[in-house]
Amino acid sequence: RLNAISAVNKTTSTSKPLNFLEEKPTDLFGCNVFNDKVMQEHLPKPVYKSLKRTMENGEQMDPSIADAVASAMKEWALSRGATHYTHVFYPLTGLTAEKHDSFLEPDGRGGAIAQFSGSTLIQGEPDASSFPNGGLRTTFEARGYTAWDITNPAYLLENDNGVFLCIPTAFVSWTGEALDKKTPLLRSNQAIHTQTSRLLKLLGHKNFGRIQNFAGVEQEYFLVDRNFYFARPDLYLAGRTLFGAKPAKGQEQDDHYFGTIPKRVLAFMIEVERDLYKLGVPVKTRHNEVAPGQYEIAPMFEDSNLANDHNQMIMSVLKSVAKRYGMACLMHEKPFAGINGSGKHLNYSIGNGDFGSLFDPGETPHENAQFLLFCAAMIRAVHKNGPLLRSSVACASNDHRLGANEAPPAIMSIFLGQQLTDIFEQIKKGDEVTSKAKGILRVGVDTLPPLPMDAGDRNRTSPFAFTGNRFEFRAVGSSQSIAGAQLILNTILADSLDYISNRLENLMYGENWELNDAVTKIIQEIIQEHDAVIFNGDGYSSEWAVEAEKRGLANLRTTPEALPALNTDESVKLFESFGVLSKRELDSRTSIFFEQYVNAIQTEVGLAIKISRTSILPAAVRYQTELARNCLNMKELGLGCVQGPLTTLTENLNGLESAANELETMLTQKHSDEQEHAQFLCNKVLPVMTELREYADRLEEIVADDLWPLPTYQEMLFIK
Ligand code: ADP
Ligand code: MG
Numbered sequence: 001r002l003n004a005i006s007a008v009n010k011t012t013s014t015s016k017p018l019n020f021l022e023e024k025p026t027d028l029f030g031c032n033v034f035n036d037k038v039m040q041e042h043l044p045k046p047v048y049k050s051l052k053r054t055m056e057n058g059e060q061m062d063p064s065i066a067d068a069v070a071s072a073m074k075e076w077a078l079s080r081g082a083t084h085y086t087h088v089f090y091p092l093t094g095l096t097a098e099k100h101d102s103f104l105e106p107d108g109r110g111g112a113i114a115q116f117s118g119s120t121l122i123q124g125e126p127d128a129s130s131f132p133n134g135g136l137r138t139t140f141e142a143r144g145y146t147a148w149d150i151t152n153p154a155y156l157l158e159n160d161n162g163v164f165l166c167i168p169t170a171f172v173s174w175t176g177e178a179l180d181k182k183t184p185l186l187r188s189n190q191a192i193h194t195q196t197s198r199l200l201k202l203l204g205h206k207n208f209g210r211i212q213n214f215a216g217v218e219q220e221y222f223l224v225d226r227n228f229y230f231a232r233p234d235l236y237l238a239g240r241t242l243f244g245a246k247p248a249k250g251q252e253q254d255d256h257y258f259g260t261i262p263k264r265v266l267a268f269m270i271e272v273e274r275d276l277y278k279l280g281v282p283v284k285t286r287h288n289e290v291a292p293g294q295y296e297i298a299p300m301f302e303d304s305n306l307a308n309d310h311n312q313m314i315m316s317v318l319k320s321v322a323k324r325y326g327m328a329c330l331m332h333e334k335p336f337a338g339i340n341g342s343g344k345h346l347n348y349s350i351g352n353g354d355f356g357s358l359f360d361p362g363e364t365p366h367e368n369a370q371f372l373l374f375c376a377a378m379i380r381a382v383h384k385n386g387p388l389l390r391s392s393v394a395c396a397s398n399d400h401r402l403g404a405n406e407a408p409p410a411i412m413s414i415f416l417g418q419q420l421t422d423i424f425e426q427i428k429k430g431d432e433v434t435s436k437a438k439g440i441l442r443v444g445v446d447t448l449p450p451l452p453m454d455a456g457d458r459n460r461t462s463p464f465a466f467t468g469n470r471f472e473f474r475a476v477g478s479s480q481s482i483a484g485a486q487l488i489l490n491t492i493l494a495d496s497l498d499y500i501s502n503r504l505e506n507l508m509y510g511e512n513w514e515l516n517d518a519v520t521k522i523i524q525e526i527i528q529e530h531d532a533v534i535f536n537g538d539g540y541s542s543e544w545a546v547e548a549e550k551r552g553l554a555n556l557r558t559t560p561e562a563l564p565a566l567n568t569d570e571s572v573k574l575f576e577s578f579g580v581l582s583k584r585e586l587d588s589r590t591s592i593f594f595e596q597y598v599n600a601i602q603t604e605v606g607l608a609i610k611i612s613r614t615s616i617l618p619a620a621v622r623y624q625t626e627l628a629r630n631c632l633n634m635k636e637l638g639l640g641c642v643q644g645p646l647t648t649l650t651e652n653l654n655g656l657e658s659a660a661n662e663l664e665t666m667l668t669q670k671h672s673d674e675q676e677h678a679q680f681l682c683n684k685v686l687p688v689m690t691e692l693r694e695y696a697d698r699l700e701e702i703v704a705d706d707l708w709p710l711p712t713y714q715e716m717l718f719i720k
Helices: 002-010 036-042 045-057 063-079 118-122 182-202 233-238 263-278 304-324 365-384 386-391 418-429 483-510 515-533 542-550 559-567 569-577 583-636 644-667 674-702 713-718
Strands: 082-089 097-102 104-106 112-114 144-148 155-159 162-173 212-225 283-288 294-299 327-330 344-352 464-466 471-473
Touching: 036 045, 036 063, 045 063, 063 082, 063 118, 063 162, 082 144, 097 162, 118 144, 162 182, 182 212, 182 304, 182 483, 212 304, 212 483, 212 713, 233 327, 233 583, 263 283, 263 294, 263 304, 263 327, 294 304, 304 327, 304 483, 344 483, 365 386, 365 418, 365 483, 365 515, 386 483, 386 559, 418 515, 483 515, 483 569, 559 569, 559 583, 559 674, 569 583, 583 644, 583 674, 644 674
Parallel strands: 082 162
Antiparallel strands: 082 097, 104 112, 144 162, 155 162, 212 294, 212 327, 212 344, 283 294, 344 471, 464 471
8 A cells, every 4th residue: 555655756748749730620520430521532422411311310221321321431431541440339338349349351362351241340240248237038049239329420449459440230139129228229219219209290391300308427537546446356356445434534625626637637537638639529628526536527418329328438548547547437327435436417308409408498479388388398208207207317336426415316306497497386286278367478478588507517316407498317327228218218209299289189179279379288288297206405405305205206225225116017117118118128138237246336345345355454463463562561671561552443443344245145145136236235234335435434433554455545536
């Protein structure tokens, strides 16, 4: 540990500062992407046009153009120094997977040629047996296919080992079932397009482009010096510290949040941004976060499929660049107990170039009515499907965050801000929906008062906040893929939009209602039934948990409690009716997520036992021996000795040992299935882990500093 501290001081790091005079933004941004400009230059016109139609309107791809596209991609990649191509996909581990193949193929005459055909572009066959499939594919049929996701551009990944052409793909089993995060996201995009278009047509719109759903992802992370990182097996194996006493100085003084960015970190950030610009990721903001050693990066919002790929790239670039600067980038939701955790705020909206965001109030009464209707749809969606939405962010690491008085609570509610809440209240109460009485807002006739932009900033305690022209889902964990949350938001919103369109058709065509009156009536009905989900108060307060229960809102605190909602009869029906996930796919996903929970906790428990026995206990015993010897010596000299520390030390040492033994016994217990196993770990094992930690952390406060083996919180958080 002491060596690690002195090694930190020797770290030097400089980067070439980014300078838009020398590196022109237009040359830099997207220079490694097979983007529109490159395609136009390299593709025959008809091929280019056909490809664009598929990319922009989601039309079926014409298979006959694949060879031409592949050949253009190959030429471009080779001209930029690429040696390999890889289908990039997103298995259910939440990570990014790649399989590299060389462009080089023997020509049969002793030489070699560069090969890359249309069929290798469209489809790949990685050895899929090592990726989780939850029963969808037994190992003897270990075939899984990667299929080119034509809507996202291919790109070149450059690193110290060379240049690779990366092709974004979906990953499916040989029976066509989704084995990844992207496939159902793409299906849910289709559902949003279909249902939103249907409603917009009923509202009188004609001739508009494909409806998209957008994601703007704020990514939080920690940076720790690598010398400390490798001295903490818990950090590099479990992603978080399993031990560590509270530092003398915490985050109370907020001096980090408002402080300047440390030099090494700034150099790192600049290089991250340069790498991401090249990949066409529109990074926009960088800043310190609340906790010492914590930072945030956020790109501009994009189409959700692209934003998802880009978020995965951001996470890998952060990690790899951190290494170059002698640091480790921690994505875990709670690397340090008692210190703020990291989340991923998912800014969510739907719309397109014709409409902008459909969650934007707009200026005319017509736009306002439409806005209120889409807002009402979101309110209904979150109220009806709170537990399902909660399940999308359930994982072992995020359990440390949700509900821990710094991240949103595990109760799914919506923050609307006072003004918008008042407007819905008025509509709710208005008994005469077309009332012309003064002061009553007439939907579709009056204009809304201007709503404050980013009203959400004033309430950081809500898991789902309206922020002026979008909703911000703040419960996603920093290590998670956004795809899970995004596809559930899409599906539950599509369901509400479908409901609204049906109701609108009934009122207008069945009962001859005027459009405006029908819209008002539907908003009114929705608010009357679903306003229990609206909450503008302090989500951290204990009163809210009580109040939420009265309102019938679920409070699912842990993963084993939250996951089952993903696979209820109701959820299956919902996902199947919009073609997002089938029963078999949901079974497989639920089982994988439980398995991941079990694996994560088991790894942690195993590590905790090992570290306490092989690092903490020996240090404590050494100190105990020193104290005991000192006591004996003092007695021999006829002097009294200070017994206090020896007694406290011995008590905690004994406690540590017996907690470790208890954990070890618990790990040998047999279980009927994954779900029961997860519950056992959560309810029985985790409390003993906490106990073990308490003994260890007390020991850290007693044992002589020069004997303590693990880098401490203050060292990891404050030494840069
Ligand atoms: P804050 O920290 O105040 O929440 P940031 O600027 O850090 O704000 O992040 C806001 C994110 O929301 C950015 O990624 C931004 O591009 C995104 N965003 C803005 N408008 C929309 C929208 N209509 N739909 C989705 N995301 C949006
Ligand atoms: Mg935000």
